[in-house]
Amino acid sequence: MSKEKPIGEKEKKVLEKYDNESRFRDFRFRPAALIVSGMAIALSLYHLYTSYFGTPVTLQHRSLHVAVVLALIFLIYPAFKKLDRSKLHWYDVIFALLALSTTVYIFADYDGIIRRGGMPNDMDLVFGAILVVLTLEAARRVAGWALPALAVLFLLYGLYGNSLAGIFRHRGYEWDEIVSFMYTTTEGVYGTAISVSATYIFLFILFGAFLSKSGMGQFFNDLAMAIAGQTKGGPAKVSVIASGFLGSINGAAVANVVTTGSFTIPLMKKIGYKKNFAGAVEASASVGGQILPPIMGAAAFIMAEILGIPYRDIALAALLPALLFYLGVIVQIHLRATKEGLKGISRDNLPRIMDVMKERGHLLIPLLFLMYMLFFSGRTIIYSAFLTILVTVAIAMLRKTTRMTIKDIVQALENGARTALTVAIACASVGLIVGIATLTGFGLKLANSIVTLGGESLLLTLMFTMVACIVLGMGLPSIPTYIITATMAAPALVELGIEPLVAHLFVFYFGIFANITPPVALASFAAAGISGGEQMRTGFISMKLAIAGFIVPYIFVYNNNLLLINTTFLEGVLVVVTSVTGVVMLGIAAEGYFLTRINPIIRVLLFGGALLFMNPNWIQDIIAVSIIAVVVVVQWMRAKKEGGFNLPITDSPKVS
Template identity: 35%
Template sequence: MTEPDMSLASLDEQDRKKVQELMQKDARAERRLAGPWRWLTALLGAAMVLIYFYGAGVQALETQYHLGVYVLITFVMIFILYPAGSRLALFWMSLIAAGLLAVLASSYLVFDSPTAFYDQITLFRETWEYDGLAAAWANDFGDLRITLLLVVPLALVLVPLDLWLARRFPQAPTPSDVLMAIAIAVAVLYWISQFAALNYRAGAENQLDKLISIVGLLLSLEVCRRVLGWSITLIGIGMLCFGLFGPYLPELFAHRGFSVERLATALFITTNGVFGVMASVLATYVILFIFFGAFLQKSGAGRFFIDLPLALTGRSTGGPAKVAVMSSALFGSVSGSAIANTVSSGAFTIPMMKRAGFKPHVAGAIEPAASIGGMFLPPIMGAGGFLMAELTGTPYAQIMLLSVGPAMLYFLAVFFMVHFEAKKAGLVGIPGEEIPHWRPVLRQGWYYALPLVIITALMLMGRSPGNAAFWATLSCIAVSWVNRETRMGPRAIWGAIQLGARNTLVIGATVGVIGVIVGVISLTGMGLKFSDLIISMAGGNLLLALVLIAIASLVLGMGVPVTASYLIVAVLAVPALGEFGVAAIAAHMIVYWLSQDSNITPPVCVAAYAGAAIAGSDPWKTGWTAFRFAKMLYVMPLLFAYVPAILLDGTPFEIFSAFMSATLGTIAFGAFAMGFLRRRTLMHEWAILGAATFLLYWPTLVTDVAGLALVALVWWLQRDVRPGATAAAARTPETGGMG
């Protein structure tokens, strides 16, 4: 992760605002707190970092503290840092806060306890169901009427007070924000303190359990809405409605249905919902790697991650674009976010590409197309790799080993597409005198790569990912002291701690909604029904099933962060792929790769729009161009499905053959996708390259020889290339090229 303001410092004010607005589509803007509130959130963030570093490096935390502390600190910080939104949203939040206060007051002032209060609500609801609302209201429920009446004066105080304070002090939390932060803290602390008892009485929860669950679940949804907006929150609300109204749904989706209490307790106080797989993966792996990324950035490694690719490839054809590919691989392997990767390296590489002659929309597209490759490249792979390890029961070190080859093939594809694009446009590299030689750059900064080597080596040696992240983070501090200019003292370490803690909030906000979605799917058995639906629609055709899953992933990704999209589609679609004979790890890889397409595929493609803002190009055109450079995103899932050896499932010879064929196929695919080999391809040459690509990807000696022969044929057909002809062909539309 990186600091946006630092990454965008080289842009003018207008472009910087555009990029910041796009980054806020992934997450709403935080408040800029001051005074006690700033110190409170700083201390909470520091506590999170230190507690989880202690758990990873010294002594493991018990389950309730391991999950509960993360959810507690994350949710409280979000209520303090993120505003409710518009005046209308603030109005409704004030009403809800007034309702929570009324419930609390009446539980102790009107009733004997919260249990007695909830008993009265239960009795009222049962009377309503049997005798109707009028009869229930006419009965002796006077204490409940007092509770409702309490809401009125509390709302009359809170609503205008919140609205006035939000207008007068926009960078400070409102009273409603504070009340909700306290309420969610009480709910999570109750879960932590009653963890053993809740497990003991699972299925027979008491009234207080139910009341806490309902409040905690509603506030978990509000946490997500504040950070990520309505799109994913409405999906969570829709899943709750799906769980409630099962008997009234069409036959294909119908189920027996669940009561509000059953849903709330299953989704909040068990480890199948809010405190389920997403919270477990985030607390166990992801936040520690996010902390590591923050410390690595503060150590000064970011400059080295650009200087080395610049020295290695800057002089070659299309050099600046190749720098973007290589720097994106280095940044993306630790950033955990495609848009953060695009902004971090793109603020430097996109202007450099434009100066080298790349059209603005091409420069703005190459960076995000390369940046999403960081989601596939170890050691971090966003959060998806850790989720995959949790869902499949596969050690993360093995996930890393399986992922390296496909990730390198992705970058190879983008690299060659960039090369052919530059050749087609007649572009050259950066003049040699403007960039240093790679040897002095490597000699002066090689040690910045040590944390990446350490974290990878420790995991391959069998250490847990969390423990590896702990030692690698400490190594970042040590590495920073090699260079006097980058030394991390107490102030820089504190800054890294705060950056790491803030960077966990966006993904942490999804915990509640993802818990709801996954929990409801599990409760209702919808996963099996979805699998049956895909199998029946595909008619036994694996390729058609992959197309259906790709469409589902793209549609879901329009409103859901990619990690969440992967988890949801994995729960629904992996069983279906299993029915087609696809191995579990291959099925998860397929879903994970396809889940990234919304980053670069219009109409959403926030990463591509960020590249467009930096490049000053048309966002729509940039998005489609990014899709063109990222086509490998759809090729690798096919290889996962049809060539098991690409995931090291086979004999050494089969694995070698698969990667040799894939490498040759990827180079041919670059020429095919760009419509260029020695010059622009004519229609028949382009068709021959397509056939060659298909043959080369299929891992047999016969198909490889046939594919190479077809590539050689196209190379021979284009033998008439003369000096200057490439650039002329690029300017002449009559050549019939398939760009």
């Protein structure tokens, strides 16, 4: 059995259509391919080395990271979609060399740059301008037009904001001032976002690449099949479990949809799920992985850096809301299967849990080791990631089916660097945006505007913030979306007295769920491309499946106990019981089925009861319990009158 199952041509085309980072060159010229591979491997080895032995001074380390990333992007990604991907054009080589020159200059004249301290000379400005222009072009190639266009708007605002009237007016900055700020300080391109990219994010992406080479993806699929495959609607539950695990590690929603969906979506359709619903299940499950600890697609590390709090505090706070999200999806899947009489896969065609664990269960050891290192060891995150990568290689050697050869290890080093390019360039581009926001005070002004627009009403402010996050997230990758909203939207919530961690989790959620929110729902569109469904219809069903993810953030803003922040044991138990019950009620209301079909009035009643239950309060709990009792009695009587509690169930299909 192979460790990695390559996706088919159909899935590859879908991935390239909705995921810019998949449109890379396939070199026919062997020396060019070797140079690119060598650079990628060297970048990974550099980050492994610095994670153990320490980094150069901050500006040099970050500039080296950005320069090599830019050079690789120009060598790997063609300037336009329609260009021949087997050829490397002369201007891409020039761009790559110019990118490398920006860090060579910083290393060569570092003492001079520091002495000048904000008084740049002509060479500083030349290399600074090169960096800004190349960052914008590289972002366009990898992430599309939205991110660089937003960065250009902010640059124009920095240059001409003194011409505006009202609250957003500022004193105005010259091009030389902006370029110097972006290039010779650690506040612009080399700011916090790149700091996290050059440390935590790169190493955890590399960790994911090693896990992939060991066969972790296949293990998650097999384990999910063994656990849930035979239950009602089994393949859909398999999709949720496998995509959640993988999404937490790789944080790439669209890629996750394609890799896992190429396996689960056909299975869902085979047992009777309609194509739009099958695609929506995969999309919602894949997107949710980024809110699921322990890794949360690496965003938790950025949050920890911005807030200055331990990573473990963020992971623990995010755990219950993430589990509630997945519970909401699974409840709707199960009810849909019951309503439509869909069974799971025949047990004869499923792997046994013990066999799966015997064959690949040891691959869980690196994850458990990572959790120990992050939560209990007291060691740094960087060192923990470095050591976990070594443990992954060692543990994979225990069985032949997971053992990595030298070639596998080298490919993992290369794949990790390639995968990190999209995150790194997004962070560099966000540095331009956040840099201007810092320079001009735009973030604080926007936060004040949101509060003013909300009339100091918390609910209205939350709604305006949600809309802003979703709109931004529609055109941007999740990590830059979070960094921008954390800089510009989260302060509005903090100004109203919301705890910073709560505010940041709120904006993080809605930036991520933009991937399944029409009209631009890339994860849903990619899933529709595999299932053959309608894009918009799949998007709206994805939103319905993810309804808990749209409501839970409001709940934890009003009740921090949902994040298990400063709660006693009894308070924690109470919030778990009530929130779980509330999410189940929410799922029933969304699907419109319990024992038998539910009429619209009962669905509205259930929806209201769900909201009451998810915010613990003894009066609200009594009302919610009363609603549950009424619904159960009414549905029991209706089901009995209709002659049974389930529609006829078909035999489990045989799956080869």
